[in-house]
Every structure is written in C-alpha cells, then in structure tokens.
Amino acid sequence: MDLPKRVITEVARGESKPARLPAWWKELQDAAWADYERLPMPNRKDERWRFTDLNKIAVNGCTVGTPISGDAFASLQKLFLPGKAAAFLFANDSLLFSRPLSPEARERGVIFAPLLDAAVGSADLVKSYLFEERVALGAEKLESLHRACATAGAFLYVPRGIELKEPLELSFWLTEANAATFPHLLVILEENAHARLHLRFGSTNPKGGFACSVEELFLGAGAKLDLFTHRKWAEGVCSFDLASIRLSRDAASTTFQLNLGGSYTRTESRSRLLGPGAQSVMLSATLARDREEFDQRSFQEHAAPRTKSDLLYKSALYGSSRTIFAGMIDVDPQAQQTDAYQSNRNLILSPEAEANSLPGLEILANDVRCTHGSTIGQVDPEELFYCLQRGIPLETAQRLFVLGFLTDVVDRIEDEEAKSAMVEELECSLR
Amino acid sequence: MSLQICDLHARIADREILRGISLEIRLGQTHAIMGPNGSGKSTLAKVISGHPDYEVTQGSVLLDGVPLLEREPDERARMGVFLAFQYPCEIPGVSIANFLRAAAQARLPEGESLSVTDFYQKLYREMDALGMQRNFSSRPLNAGFSGGEKKRAEILQMAMLRPRYGILDETDSGLDIDALKVVANGVNRLRGPEVGFLIITHYQRLLDYITPDFVHVMVEGRIVQSGGPELALELERHGYGSLEERYGSSKLSPLAETGTQG
Numbered sequence: 001m002d003l004p005k006r007v008i009t010e011v012a013r014g015e016s017k018p019a020r021l022p023a024w025w026k027e028l029q030d031a032a033w034a035d036y037e038r039l040p041m042p043n044r045k046d047e048r049w050r051f052t053d054l055n056k057i058a059v060n061g062c063t064v065g066t067p068i069s070g071d072a073f074a075s076l077q078k079l080f081l082p083g084k085a086a087a088f089l090f091a092n093d094s095l096l097f098s099r100p101l102s103p104e105a106r107e108r109g110v111i112f113a114p115l116l117d118a119a120v121g122s123a124d125l126v127k128s129y130l131f132e133e134r135v136a137l138g139a140e141k142l143e144s145l146h147r148a149c150a151t152a153g154a155f156l157y158v159p160r161g162i163e164l165k166e167p168l169e170l171s172f173w174l175t176e177a178n179a180a181t182f183p184h185l186l187v188i189l190e191e192n193a194h195a196r197l198h199l200r201f202g203s204t205n206p207k208g209g210f211a212c213s214v215e216e217l218f219l220g221a222g223a224k225l226d227l228f229t230h231r232k233w234a235e236g237v238c239s240f241d242l243a244s245i246r247l248s249r250d251a252a253s254t255t256f257q258l259n260l261g262g263s264y265t266r267t268e269s270r271s272r273l274l275g276p277g278a279q280s281v282m283l284s285a286t287l288a289r290d291r292e293e294f295d296q297r298s299f300q301e302h303a304a305p306r307t308k309s310d311l312l313y314k315s316a317l318y319g320s321s322r323t324i325f326a327g328m329i330d331v332d333p334q335a336q337q338t339d340a341y342q343s344n345r346n347l348i349l350s351p352e353a354e355a356n357s358l359p360g361l362e363i364l365a366n367d368v369r370c371t372h373g374s375t376i377g378q379v380d381p382e383e384l385f386y387c388l389q390r391g392i393p394l395e396t397a398q399r400l401f402v403l404g405f406l407t408d409v410v411d412r413i414e415d416e417e418a419k420s421a422m423v424e425e426l427e428c429s430l431r
Numbered sequence: 432m433s434l435q436i437c438d439l440h441a442r443i444a445d446r447e448i449l450r451g452i453s454l455e456i457r458l459g460q461t462h463a464i465m466g467p468n469g470s471g472k473s474t475l476a477k478v479i480s481g482h483p484d485y486e487v488t489q490g491s492v493l494l495d496g497v498p499l500l501e502r503e504p505d506e507r508a509r510m511g512v513f514l515a516f517q518y519p520c521e522i523p524g525v526s527i528a529n530f531l532r533a534a535a536q537a538r539l540p541e542g543e544s545l546s547v548t549d550f551y552q553k554l555y556r557e558m559d560a561l562g563m564q565r566n567f568s569s570r571p572l573n574a575g576f577s578g579g580e581k582k583r584a585e586i587l588q589m590a591m592l593r594p595r596y597g598i599l600d601e602t603d604s605g606l607d608i609d610a611l612k613v614v615a616n617g618v619n620r621l622r623g624p625e626v627g628f629l630i631i632t633h634y635q636r637l638l639d640y641i642t643p644d645f646v647h648v649m650v651e652g653r654i655v656q657s658g659g660p661e662l663a664l665e666l667e668r669h670g671y672g673s674l675e676e677r678y679g680s681s682k683l684s685p686l687a688e689t690g691t692q693g
C-alpha cells in the first residue's frame with residue numbers, strides 16, 4: 001500500500017500552474033510535502049483506522065492535470081450550462097466553467113472566486129486562513145498530501161451582516177481512471193453573514209481515480225452556513241474528504257452529505273464549537289453498494305458554554321458493502337450546558353454487508369445533556385411481509401424501506417429546495 | 432371461480448395450528464369465520480397469503496384453479512389475494528401514497544408506467560368515501576395511526592388494489608360505531624359478482640352491516656360448524672362453550688382421526 005510519491009510530486013511542482021502560485025503558497029506546499037513524507041501510512045495499530053480495509057486505500061498512478069477528453073468536456077458542459085447559481089466547475093483540478101456572483105452580491109463585498117485567483121486578489125485574507133485548520137482524525141498524512149498538491153477550489157468571503165440569498169455551487173469531477181483531484185474550499189463568513197453552498201463530487205468516467213478534498217470553514221459570531229455535499233464517485237475511486245468548521249459565538253452550521261459510489265470513501269468531519277451558543281448540525285445519508293466502503297469519522301468539539309451539536313449519520317448497505325462510523329463528542333470543562341447528540345443508524349439489506357459503529361463521548365463538564373447511540377438492523381420481516389402482501393416485489397419493497405430510512409435524514413434539511421433535490425437524487429440512484 | 436382451501440394443515444414452531452381446513456369461497460360470496468381466541472383464524476389468513484413463518488404440512492389452496500401455495504407472497508397478492516391485517520404494522524418513512532403507488536405499479540404489465548394523475552384521482556375518491564382526510568396520504572403508513580385509523584387504511588388499500596379475494600382479519604376490532612359503519616360500507620361497495628370475501632370477526636355487530644352468505648365456526652384449527660347468517664346470532668347468544676366442549680380437545684373431537692397430531 002504505497003502512495004505514489006513520484007507522480008504526486010510532479011503534480012505538486014508540476015508545469016501547469018507554478019507560474020500562478022505565490023511564493024508563500026509554494027513554501028506551504030514544500031513544508032506539507034515534508035510532513036507527508038515524514039508521517040506514517042495509516043496502519044492497523046492506529047485506533048483511528050480501526051475496521052478500515054487498508055487494502056482499499058490506493059492512489060497508484062493517479063495524477064492531477066490529466067487532460068480532459070472532448071466527450072468529458074461536452075458532458076460536463078451540458079451539466080453546467082442549465083444552472084443559475086454562481087458556480088465553479090473543476091475537472092481533474094482544471095477550472096472548466098464558471099458563473100459569476102450576481103452584481104448585487106459583488107457590490108456588497110462578497111467574494112466567490114477560484115482559490116488561485118483569490119490568493120492574488122485577496123492575498124492577505126487567503127494567506128491568513130488557507131491550510132490553517134487540521135481535521136486530524138486519522139488522515140494527517142493525506143491532509144498533508146492535500147496541502148502539498150491542492151490548487152483547485154474556491155474561496156468564499158461574506159462580509160459582516162450580509163445574508164447571501166442565492167445558493168452557490170462548486171463541483172469537482174474526475175474524468176479519467178488515472179486522474180487525481182485535490183479540491184479545496186475555504187469559507188470565511190464574517191459576523192452575522194449567511195451563505196448556502198452546494199458541493200458536488202463526481203466522475204464522468206466509469207471507473208477509477210483518486211480524490212482528497214479539504215474544507216476549511218470559518219464562521220464569525222452569529223454567522224450561518226449550510227453546506228450540502230453530494231458525492232457520487234465512479235466505481236474504484238478512492239477518496240478522502242476532510243472538513244473542519246470553526247464556529248464563533250452564536251454561529252450555526254448545517255452540513256449534509258449524500259454519499260454514493262466510489263470504492264473507498266473516508267470522511268473526517270470536525271465541528272469546533274468555540275463560542276458560546278454556537279450550533280452545529282451534522283447530517284449524512286449513505287447508500288453503500290457492491291464492495292463499496294464508507295469510512296466516516298466525526299468530532300463534535302464543545303469548547304464553550306451553551307453550545308449545541310446534533311449528528312445523525314445513516315447508512316443503507318447492499319451487497320458486500322461496508323460502513324464504519326466512529327464519532328466523538330468532546331466536552332471541555334468550561335462548556336457547561338452543552339447539548340450534544342450523536343446518532344448512527346445502519347440498515348443492512350444483505351447478509352454479506354457489514355456495518356461497524358463506534359460512538360463515543362468524553363465529557364469533562366458536569367451540567368450537560370449528551371446522548372449517543374447506534375443501531376445496526378435489518379428490515380423487519382413483518383414489515384416486509386406487509387409490503388409483499390400488497391403485491392410489492394421484494395426489491396421494490398427494499399427500495400421503499402431504504403428511501404424511507406434515508407429520507408429521515410434528508411427531512412432534517414430546512415432548505416426546501418435543497419431537500420427536494422436530495423430526495424430526487426436518492427430516488428434516482430435507487431431506481 | 433373460487434378460492435378453494437382443501438384439507439389445509441399448517442404449523443408454526445412445531446405446533447400444529449391448522450388441522451384440516453376445507454373451505455371454498457366463490458366469487459360473489461361472502462363468508463364469515465368466527466371462533467375463540469387462538470383457534471387459528473389469523474393463521475389461516477396468513478397461510479393463504481404466504482407468511483414465511485408458517486409451514487404447510489398438508490393440503491392445498493387453489494385460486495381460480497391455480498395452486499397458490501408454491502407462489503411467493505407478492506405473487507399471490509398480484510393474483511388477487513388481499514389480507515386486511517388484524518394488526519397492521521407500521522412502515523415508518525413510507526407514505527401511504529408512495530406505498531400504494533408501488534403496489535399499483537407492480538400490477539401493471541412490464542414497461543407500462545402508472546399515470547400519476549389517475550392514481551391520485553382514484554386515491555382521493557376512495558379516501559373521501561372512507562371519510563379520510565386527503566393529507567393523510569402523505570403520512571408514513573400506519574406510523575402513529577390510531578387503531579381505527581389503521582383499520583380504515585387497510586380498507587383504503589383494499590379499495591385501491593381491488594382484489595379478487597379479500598380476507599379481513601378482525602377489521603372491526605378497535606372501531607367506534609361510526610367508523611364501523613364507514614368501514615362496512617367500504618366493504619359493501621366492493622362486493623359484487625367479481626369478488627369473494629372472507630371475514631374474520633368476533634362480533635355479530637359487523638355482520639349486521641356486512642351480511643355474510645355463510646358463517647363458519649373455527650375451533651382448535653378446524654371448522655366445526657357451518658351455516659347461514661343465523662349461526663352468528665346463535666353464537667352471540669350461547670358463546671363457544673358448547674362447541675369447545677365438543678371439539679375443543681383434538682382427542683375428543685370426532686374429526687380427530689383425520690388431523691395430523693402435532
């Protein structure tokens with residue numbers, strides 16, 4: 001299980017972009033590369049990789065900047081053009097299409113730009129935030145690799161008090177089996193700013209590829225962020241998604257991820273409730289099929305009083321798929337009146353599927369309300385018989401159950417538009 | 432054309448529950464089955480519809496001449512068997528509308544798809560007739576429904592799916608007087624020369640509204656007496672005591688020799 005140093009190094013110092021990389025960024029890359037080489041590979045002895053099938057972690061031969069075929073370009077164009085929201089579409093880490101912010105939003109000081117442009121145009125801001133966060137729930141080596149390689153991605157800045165009504169879109173695609181992508185998202189919401197972002201990951205090719213994305217989200221006092229992630233990699237894709245949200249006083253975030261496809265998908269999500277009254281809702285709906293593995297790790301960090309976090313991760317497992325959930329609620333001594341929930345539920349539809357669930361709590365304050373729980377269950381035979389008795393075939397019945405099971409998570413999304421888009425996506429992928 | 436049950440024996444967990452049931456329900460007929468608790472009425476309904484927990488050890492069931500017992504439960508349903516459950520289970524996360532759409536779609540020939548407008552028109556018509564609020568259709572099936580609401584939802588499903596043979600297992604229990612009339616009326620609207628009904632009940636009350644052509648009494652997994660509607664009245668007056676005395680123990684029953692000992 002080797003990471004292909006040579007190939008990735010070429011990318012990090014590749015020919016296509018260095019001219020646009022500022023010196024300070026290059027220094028970050030070099031330091032990251034040193035970290036990457038120094039850090040050990042994920043291994044079995046590390047508790048944070050418990051249950052992971054390490055054989056599935058493979059990036060051999062994948063490179064950034066893989067050329068995009070005419071067909072892939074055309075199909076992405078078709079997908080992009082009908083949209084209305086301000087958007088950026090990257091494929092194999094090249095920016096293919098963009099749609100600008102509305103003039104009103106720009107006039108009010110909102111910035112939504114490709115990271116490379118922002119590094120020049122908003123150098124001071126980007127410089128002081130970029131690559132500052134560490135998710136560090138196990139994938140430190142890959143996080144370093146990301147820092148050493150990432151150039152694609154976007155920067156969103158919303159000034160104080162601005163409530164961005166329009167949702168923003170950002171998508172990252174792989175188009176070849178040997179393509180790699182290192183998407184980066186940097187969001188800074190100033191005091192009382194609001195934003196909504198749709199993040200999409202997908203493949204145009206039928207098989208293979210590597211992705212390692214990082215999201216750094218900074219929420220000022222009273223800021224509000226909704227982030228909807230829709231992940232649907234092709235078969236054989238190995239991917240990592242590492243996200244950290246910092247929430248100041250009374251800030252609120254809702255993240256939702258819909259996970260489909262891929263061979264190995266690891267998500268590490270950290271919510272850092274640093275200011276009193278901050279709130280974080282973390283939602284995930286996963287449909288695991290065939291030999292897919294979804295490896296999800298989360299950390300709810302309560303560092304201030306009256307903070308609230310609510311995590312609900314649900315997975316439906318078909319075939320010989322596997323899921324792993326390892327969550328931790330961490331309550332600091334000063335975080336009194338914390339309200340924290342953590343729930344992981346798995347619905348097993350095949351005798352070969354395997355769900356692993358490791359909920360966890362570490363509470364150092366005394367006046368808190370924390371609950372956690374996990375379930376791994378099958379379709380109730382009486383419910384199934386009821387469906388069959390109505391003439392609904394077994395497969396359709398299972399689909400209804402899965403849809404009902406996962407819709408429960410989607411229903412937690414307040415944004416009606418995003419909710420119905422996700423339900424539709426789920427229904428489609430179950431058809 | 433009939434649902435023909437012939438010398439049916441079935442067991443669960445090594446316990447013989449049905450011990451030789453023979454009964455023919457012709458299209459157009461309504462049969463009622465009464466009998467003490469635990470006599471096997473629900474078992475009969477579930478065995479006909481193919482519940483996997485029961486093992487048929489002897490006998491046959493023919494639906495319009497076609498052997499039913501080797502078919503999967505969903506196939507039997509599409510052939511025209513409908514069971515209104517004594518205890519309808521809750522299906523959280525699946526709305527009545529989506530559930531019924533899937534059931535209706537499953538009855539269409541391969542490649543044909545359901546007209547959504549027609550479907551909803553029909554659904555709302557049936558809901559109106561059963562005095563159900565239309566927005567009920569978007570509620571998860573049976574989840575949190577009151578006992579009476581569940582029973583109404585069973586009849587709604589039957590009205591939508593139009594079975595050839597409808598089996599109603601204690602659909603009257605848990606209904607208030609008004610709901611009982613609504614439900615009975617729902618069944619009566621479906622009655623006709625193209626449908627046969629088997630109605631399991633403990634109370635004459637239901638049979639006041641749905642007049643059966645035949646009444647059977649089941650005791651200890653056998654039909655021990657059959658007659659017209661007057662039999663139900665008689666049971667109401669005298670109870671099962673004397674019948675149980677006569678047929679209650681398999682050893683005492685005159686039919687015991689024909690039954691397989693569990």
Ligand SMILES: Nc1ncnc2c1ncn2[C@@H]1O[C@H](COP(=O)(O)OP(=O)(O)OP(=O)(O)O)[C@@H](O)[C@H]1O
Pocket residue numbers: 443444446448466467468469470471472473474475484517
């Ligand atoms: N899973 C099971 N294991 C063992 N015995 C069972 C099981 N299910 C049912 N039985 C038994 O089978 C017998 C018949 O049950 P059934 O539900 O058919 O009775 P019933 O006539 O419908 O009664 P009721 O009028 O109370 O609804 C009962 O004695 C019951 O305890």
Ligand SMILES: [Mg+2]
Pocket residue numbers: 472473474517600601
């Ligand atoms: Mg019963």
